[in-house]
Amino acid sequence: xxxxxxxxxxxxxxxxxxxxxxxxxxxxxxxxxxxxxxxxxxxxxxxxxxxxxxxxxxxxxxxxxxxxxxxxxxxxxxxxxxxxxxxxxxxxxxxxxxxxxxxxxxxxxxxxxxxxxxxxxxxxxxxxxxxxxxxxxxxxxxxxxxxxxxxxxxxxxxxxxxxxxxxx
Amino acid sequence: xxxxxxxxxxxxxxxxxxxxxxxxxxxxxxxxxxxxxxxxxxxxxxxxxxxxxxxxxxxxxxxxxxxxxxxxxxxxxxxxxxxxxxxxxxxxxxxxxxxxxxxxxxxxxxxxxxxxxxxxxxxxxxxxxxxxxxxxxxxxxxxxxxxxxxxxxxxxxxxxxxxxxxxxxxxxxxxxxxxxxxxxxxxxxxxxxxxxxxxxxxxxxxxxxxxxxxxxxxxxxxxxxxxxxxxxxxxxxxxxxxxxxxxxxxxxxxxxxxxxxxxxxxxxxxxxxxxxxxxxxxxxxxxxxxxxxxxxxxxxxxxxxxxxxxxxxxxxxxxxxxxxxxxxxxxxxxxxxxxxxxxxxxxxxxxxxxxxxxxxxxxxxxxxxxxxxxxxxxxxxxxxxxxxxxxxxxxxxxxxxxxxxxxxxxxxxxxxxxxxxxxxxxxxxxxxxxxxxxxxxxxxxxxxxxxxxxxxxxxxxxxxxxxxxxxxxxxxxxxxxxxxxxxxxxxxxxxxxxxxxxxxxxxxxxxxxxxxxxxxxxxxxxxxxxxxxxxxxxxxxxxxxxxxxxxxxxxxxxxxxxxxxxxxxxxxxxxxxxxxxxxxxxxxxxxxxxxxxxxxxxxxxxxxxxxxxxxxxxxxxxxxxxxxxxxxxxxxxxxxxxxxxxxxxxxxxxxxxxxxxxxxxxxxxxxxxxxxxxxxxxxxxxxxxxxxxxxxxxxxxxxxxxxxxxxxxxxxxxxxxxxxxxxxxxxxxxxxxxxxxxxxxxxxxxxxxxxxxxxxxxxxxxxxxxxxxxxxxxxxxxxxxxxxxxxxxxxxxxxxxxxxxxxxxxxxxxxxxx
Ligand code: SF4
Ligand code: SF4
Ligand code: FES
Ligand code: FES
Numbered sequence: 001x002x003x004x005x006x007x008x009x010x011x012x013x014x015x016x017x018x019x020x021x022x023x024x025x026x027x028x029x030x031x032x033x034x035x036x037x038x039x040x041x042x043x044x045x046x047x048x049x050x051x052x053x054x055x056x057x058x059x060x061x062x063x064x065x066x067x068x069x070x071x072x073x074x075x076x077x078x079x080x081x082x083x084x085x086x087x088x089x090x091x092x093x094x095x096x097x098x099x100x101x102x103x104x105x106x107x108x109x110x111x112x113x114x115x116x117x118x119x120x121x122x123x124x125x126x127x128x129x130x131x132x133x134x135x136x137x138x139x140x141x142x143x144x145x146x147x148x149x150x151x152x153x154x155x156x157x158x159x160x161x162x163x164x165x166x167x168x
Numbered sequence: 169x170x171x172x173x174x175x176x177x178x179x180x181x182x183x184x185x186x187x188x189x190x191x192x193x194x195x196x197x198x199x200x201x202x203x204x205x206x207x208x209x210x211x212x213x214x215x216x217x218x219x220x221x222x223x224x225x226x227x228x229x230x231x232x233x234x235x236x237x238x239x240x241x242x243x244x245x246x247x248x249x250x251x252x253x254x255x256x257x258x259x260x261x262x263x264x265x266x267x268x269x270x271x272x273x274x275x276x277x278x279x280x281x282x283x284x285x286x287x288x289x290x291x292x293x294x295x296x297x298x299x300x301x302x303x304x305x306x307x308x309x310x311x312x313x314x315x316x317x318x319x320x321x322x323x324x325x326x327x328x329x330x331x332x333x334x335x336x337x338x339x340x341x342x343x344x345x346x347x348x349x350x351x352x353x354x355x356x357x358x359x360x361x362x363x364x365x366x367x368x369x370x371x372x373x374x375x376x377x378x379x380x381x382x383x384x385x386x387x388x389x390x391x392x393x394x395x396x397x398x399x400x401x402x403x404x405x406x407x408x409x410x411x412x413x414x415x416x417x418x419x420x421x422x423x424x425x426x427x428x429x430x431x432x433x434x435x436x437x438x439x440x441x442x443x444x445x446x447x448x449x450x451x452x453x454x455x456x457x458x459x460x461x462x463x464x465x466x467x468x469x470x471x472x473x474x475x476x477x478x479x480x481x482x483x484x485x486x487x488x489x490x491x492x493x494x495x496x497x498x499x500x501x502x503x504x505x506x507x508x509x510x511x512x513x514x515x516x517x518x519x520x521x522x523x524x525x526x527x528x529x530x531x532x533x534x535x536x537x538x539x540x541x542x543x544x545x546x547x548x549x550x551x552x553x554x555x556x557x558x559x560x561x562x563x564x565x566x567x568x569x570x571x572x573x574x575x576x577x578x579x580x581x582x583x584x585x586x587x588x589x590x591x592x593x594x595x596x597x598x599x600x601x602x603x604x605x606x607x608x609x610x611x612x613x614x615x616x617x618x619x620x621x622x623x624x625x626x627x628x629x630x631x632x633x634x635x636x637x638x639x640x641x642x643x644x645x646x647x648x649x650x651x652x653x654x655x656x657x658x659x660x661x662x663x664x665x666x667x668x669x670x671x672x673x674x675x676x677x678x679x680x681x682x683x684x685x686x687x688x689x690x691x692x693x694x695x696x697x698x699x700x701x702x703x704x705x706x707x708x709x710x711x712x713x714x715x716x717x718x719x720x721x722x723x724x725x726x727x728x729x730x731x732x733x734x735x736x737x738x739x740x741x742x743x744x745x746x747x748x749x750x751x752x753x754x755x756x757x758x759x760x761x762x763x764x765x766x767x768x769x770x771x772x773x774x775x776x777x778x779x780x781x782x783x784x785x786x787x788x789x790x791x792x793x794x795x796x797x798x799x800x801x802x803x804x805x806x807x808x809x810x811x812x813x814x815x816x817x818x819x820x821x822x823x824x825x826x827x828x829x830x831x832x833x834x835x836x837x838x839x840x841x842x843x844x845x846x847x848x849x850x851x852x853x854x855x856x857x858x859x860x861x862x863x864x865x866x867x868x869x870x871x872x873x874x875x876x877x878x879x880x881x882x883x884x885x886x887x888x889x890x891x892x893x894x895x896x897x898x899x900x901x902x903x904x905x906x907x908x909x910x911x912x913x914x915x916x917x918x919x920x921x922x923x924x925x926x927x928x929x930x931x932x933x934x935x936x937x938x939x940x941x942x943x944x945x946x947x948x949x950x951x952x953x954x955x956x957x958x959x960x961x962x963x964x965x966x967x968x969x970x971x972x973x974x975x976x977x978x979x980x981x982x983x984x985x986x
Contacts (some may be wrong), residue, residue: 046373055357057373062360065371123365 003048005032011052024053027063031070039079039139040071068122069137076111076118078138078160080153083131084122091131097121099150104157116164117157175262190253190264191219193843195849200306201266202275204282204391205343206254208840208850210352213254216282216343218304220250220274222265227533228760235261239419250274272308279309285321285366286392287338295393297406300848301341321366329359330378331915332398332459333387340394342368346386355586355608356380370394376915381900384462388446388455388924389851399463399912400443404430404627409442412780413858415767416461417515417760417906419581422769422861423453423461426854427761427780427792439781440469447854449861450838451557451771455853458579460900463912467759468781470909474497474756475785487753490786495792497714497753498800500736504712506532507735512698513538514687515767515906518774519813520790521689521696522821523805524716527794530803536707537698538718539686540896540968540975541649543661544694547683548823549874550668551624551691551772554863555677558584558644563592565678566640567626568667570618571660572648575604575898578770581646594636598623600651600895601965602958611636613765617651617895617963617977618886621879624663628670634879643673648684651895651965652884653699653976659880669874675866682770686898686968692768695823695864705730712736714797715747717757719905722746723968724975725947740793743905758787761977764810765791766832767784768864774824775861776832808954824865833859885977887962890927894944894966894980902969920972921952922982923965929955933981939985942966945973 004011010033018025027049034045041049041064043057050057064070068081082097101108101119111118127133130146134153145156171186175193182197192208194201204836205216224244227236235242239476244263250271253264265271283305290296323337342361347370351357358374373380385584387395409428416423424447431439436939444465446457477493478485488496501508510528512521514537528535537544558581561567565584574582582605589595589608597609606612611633615623628634637643645664649657665681673679685691701707704720706729715737721728722745731737731750748754762783768774783789788796806813811829819826835856843855867874887893901907901916908917922942924934934940935956941948942964949972959965964982966974 057375058358058360058371061371061373062362063358065362066364 003030004052007033015052024055024059027053027055027060031060031064033144035070036084038074039077040074041159046072068120069142076116077164078117078136078157080117080134080136081122081125082119082134083125083127084121085128087124087128088133088137094130094131096148096150100153103150103154113160116161173258173260175258175260175264177264178266182461182959184258186258188258190221190223190256190258190262192701192840193258194253194264194266197744199266200849201253202308202848203254204300204304204341204848205345207345207349207389210348211565212252212964213344214244214252216280216341218275218282219253220278221253222268223247223253223256223270224263225259226261254760262867271896274309276310279305280313280315282341283313284311284315287320287325288339289339290670293339293393294396294401294403295390298844298847298852299393300391302411304848323369323766328377328398329372329395330371330383331912332463333378333383333475334396334398334401334897336367336394336396339392340370341392343391345389345391346370346395349386349389350380350382353587354380354382354385354583356382359386363407381459381575381582382456384459385446385456388853390527397443397462403430404432404442411445411854412776412778413447413854413856414458414761414780415688415775417688417767418464419578420683420688420770421453421578422767422771422773422775423457423580424449424856425457425461427465435469438469441465441780445852445854447844447858448838448850448856450559451860452769452771452775453580453726454559455840455842455850456580456583458900460579460907460913464907464910465761466910467742467906467908468761468784470743472744473759473784474744474748474754474787476756477752477786478751480752482600484750485751490788490796492802493753493864494862497738497755498797500712500738500752501527501531501533501797502801503715504531504533504735507711508533509707509711509713510535511538511713511715511718511720512536512693513716514685514690515691515717515760516689516693516790517691517760517810518689518696518768518817518824519810520716520794521693521698521766522813522817522943523791523794523798524714525696525698526805527798527801527803528716530798530801534701534707535698536694536701536704538704538715538720539690539700540652540654540656540657541685541690542658543647543665543681544683544685544691545699546661546665546877547681547691547770547772548695548876549867549872550665550674550680551679551866552644552680553675553866554862556680556771556863557678558588560678561588561591561593561642561644564641565593565594565635566596566643567593567758568596568598568645568664569605570598570624570645570647570649570664571652571657572646572684573600573603573605573650573898574646574684577648577686577898579900581682581684581770594640596627596633596636598627600963601956603650614624616886616960617893618884620652620884621657621659621663624660624667625879627667637667638671640671642678643668643671644678644680644682646682646684648898651963651977653896655702655880656884656977658740662877662879665874665877666879669876674874680866685770689767690771691770691772692766692774695768695772696817696821706918708734710735712738714738714740715751716740716794717742719745719747721750723973725945726975727975739837740790745905755793756785756787757793758783758789762787763789765789766810766814766829769861772864773828773861774832774864774867776829776859778858784897812918823867825865827862832861835860887960889980891962892924892964892980892982893921893977894942894964894974895977896968896974897965899967899970902967903971904969919952920949920967920970921954922980923954923956923959923974924982925959925961925963926955926957928961928964929953933984934982941983941985942972943981943983945978949973
């Protein structure tokens with residue numbers, strides 16, 4: 001089902017916010033809308049949005065690529081995005097990332113076998129003084145987790161795993 | 169008058185127009201400031217930081233507004249850090265240091281940084297030898313790196329961006345030139361940056377990938393070996409190549425090109441063309457060419473080329489000597505006398521056409537141009553005058569494009585018309601269907617098929633459009649035969665000519681009529697006196713026909729039939745075409761790449777091309793073959809150098825009066841400066857040292873008043889209730905004689921396809937992408953079905969030169985594929 005079929009009202013509302021000659025400005029909100037579906041924007045959605053805004057699919061893909069909050073590829077239910085930029089690196093973010101991944105049995109950028117968690121290194125999250133820091137992105141939206149340890153993070157993952165069971 | 173600004177660069181006083189960028193001001197003064205991301209054809213982006221310089225401006229006393237003096241000299245306020253020369257605009261009294269210690273240190277550091285993630289695989293890189301990164305590193309680089317080799321960034325090295333262009337992600341320095349070219353110049357933003365920081369990479373998500381007809385230009389302006397063409401990659405080293413100045417012969421724009429050639433073992437010791445590069449002509453193609461021009465050159469080396477003369481013996485075409493073949497051809501023509509007919513195609517040079525015309529005149533025979541676009545006699549009268557440059561058009565000017573799909577028919581004109589519209593020119597597009605130009609048009613006028621002429625005649629009566637035409641500072645009108653046959657196109661030309669004449673837009677630069685011809689030199693044929701024949705099949709009846717560079721039998725079964733019914737057929741060609749297969753005598757012609765000559769572009773600019781490779785097998789140049797036939801008939805035709813033929817031409821054809829090969833070879837300084845020593849700046853495009861060409865004088869500029877042509881009353885064929893009307897359209901990548909040998913273009917040429925309205929398709933139970941059988945002109949063909957909502961119901965677009973017999977609007981039946 002296309003986005004237009006599924007969310008006609010919401011799309012109309014988004015497009016109404018921008019003057020028609022600048023409708024490409026609606027790209028970001030439309031990407032959030034599309035991402036809500038599967039946690040990433042698939043090719044279909046990219047092409048559909050491009051057509052809606054009269055831009056090329058390449059321009060849509062470039063926007064997804066530029067921002068760490070948009071995803072063009074499927075991943076785990078929860079994305080843990082660890083800042084490894086210079087200030088955080090000085091507070092041990094590199095090691096934190098490596099240890100976390102080792103604990104989860106994945107490589108940075110990888111997803112756990114059960115499809116629950118993906119861990120990704122990202123650039124500055126603007127919380128440099130509270131490193132190690134990561135942001136999570138999942139069905140419940142975005143959240144910051146500051147001054148983290150691997151232990152605390154594993155608890156978070158466990159909690160999610162439990163709740164996943166409960167939901168089922 | 170443009171306001172001028174004087175500044176000092178490296179101690180040199182430089183005066184340039186206000187608004188000039190520091191980097192360009194330096195270039196104009198002969199001072200090189202290294203750049204990667206900046207390109208003189210595009211707005212600056214300031215992305216690479218290679219152009220760092222020390223920059224100071226006179227200090228101004230706030231109280232008095234006067235410059236502060238120090239020892240009688242203005243005191244200079246230096247910018248605290250190095251500045252980018254590509255983003256700073258000159259100002260009076262500015263002081264720029266490009267080679268100071270500080271500036272050099274900055275430049276060195278940028279190069280050191282760039283090289284930390286560069287593979288430095290120059291020995292196997294196609295750009296090696298003409299690479300700005302390589303050259304600038306030698307001139308400005310640190311010579312040594314403090315970074316660790318093992319921590320180099322690695323990325324994918326062989327990424328096809330479509331069939332034509334390959335990307336090496338490791339070599340890309342993220343200058344963004346390719347991305348900006350596609351967005352700003354080509355208007356086809358199908359390249360972009362993905363990711364950020366060190367992971368930044370070029371992507372294309374279009375379908376097909378890198379969907380642009382200008383893609384090859386990105387390989388010229390890419391300052392490294394990241395973008396290469398599938399055609400040339402790993403083909404040769406730049407320093408092994410010879411270059412020959414030439415013209416593209418694929419459309420009437422007349423883009424200036426350079427053929428790079430090499431003698432190679434791989435090709436059996438032959439000298440072959442390795443690639444086509446643009447050659448600068450700011451009034452024609454600037455520094456760009458389209459992908460058809462760049463990739464469709466392979467016909468020259470095709471093994472399928474005719475090698476020797478053929479004569480029909482016992483019903484079979486068999487090899488013969490030139491003597492035999494020429495004697496036979498001459499005897500046949502002599503016997504026919506005024507019952508001979510000479511049919512020529514616009515692929516021939518002015519010299520070839522002139523000799524053919526003299527031969528026809530000597531025999532008293534008719535000389536016919538093989539074309540589907542009419543009105544060249546009008547272009548002769550009110551075509552473009554000397555001093556015309558599409559780049560001069562902008563605000564206050566109007567461009568009308570009628571019955572023409574410029575994008576498919578003349579890409580570089582499309583590009584330049586689009587740019588004129590971007591600069592503020594009013595663009596009016598008049599056509600029966602939507603084309604790529606509509607997006608850039610101020611006014612789009614659609615007509616029902618058959619109403620093309622009345623619609624054009626009515627334009628002046630329309631409020632805004634009428635005013636835009638009448639009040640235009642300059643008015644250019646492009647026309648062709650989109651959806652039409654020769655007759656339709658002739659009336660469109662007449663209607664367009666009337667618009668120009670009535671509103672007084674002719675006889676001066678940047679005003680006039682342009683025929684968008686199917687070939688490079690149709691306009692030359694008109695000037696020399698060739699005329700198309702409305703009913704060619706009837707005209708061929710009983711004639712002895714001498715056909716050069718045209719394949720009527722391949723295009724239209726009715727013409728094939730007419731040729732079978734004609735008397736003797738003599739064919740002069742590159743290939744064994746359908747027409748050649750019907751001939752009594754076949755004369756193998758040299759390709760234009762193998763000889764010298766001139767073409768007259770659609771803008772009526774006469775330009776020279778030079779030999780690039782030796783003549784193939786036993787072939788001879790067209791003008792020589794004709795002259796040798798003529799000599800056998802006792803006619804005095806020139807078979808010597810093309811320049812000698814050209815001299816005779818200029819003496820006889822008034823429009824060419826005063827021209828000479830030497831004059832055509834004259835050059836003037838052009839901006840931007842490009843060429844071998846400046847390739848970091850303009851790209852690998854070639855400098856023009858061989859001639860910019862000269863406009864033919866339009867009869868109207870010489871004071872002759874043009875006559876208002878009569879416009880055909882009545883209309884062309886219209887779609888009927890319950891029947892489809894096939895209308896011919898032109899496709900850029902088709903199966904033309906000089907295109908089909910380029911295997912690389914196969915996917916872009918694709919299968920023959922017809923385009924119909926979705927409702928029509930629904931009625932017939934057809935879907936997009938499905939195969940169907942069509943019946944056209946008594947023939948059945950299998951085609952793909954494409955859908956387009958913008959075309960009128962009841963009409964089917966059928967491409968020319970794709971093996972479908974469509975030379976005029978005609979009824980079409982469509983059925984399911986078997
Ligand atoms: S591919 Fe070439 S032109 Fe494009 S960004 Fe990279 S280096 Fe620049
Ligand atoms: S625009 Fe025409 S002349 Fe120029 S390169 Fe393309 S086909 Fe050749
Ligand atoms: S560097 Fe990690 S949050 Fe700023
Ligand atoms: S920043 Fe000036 S050339 Fe790149």
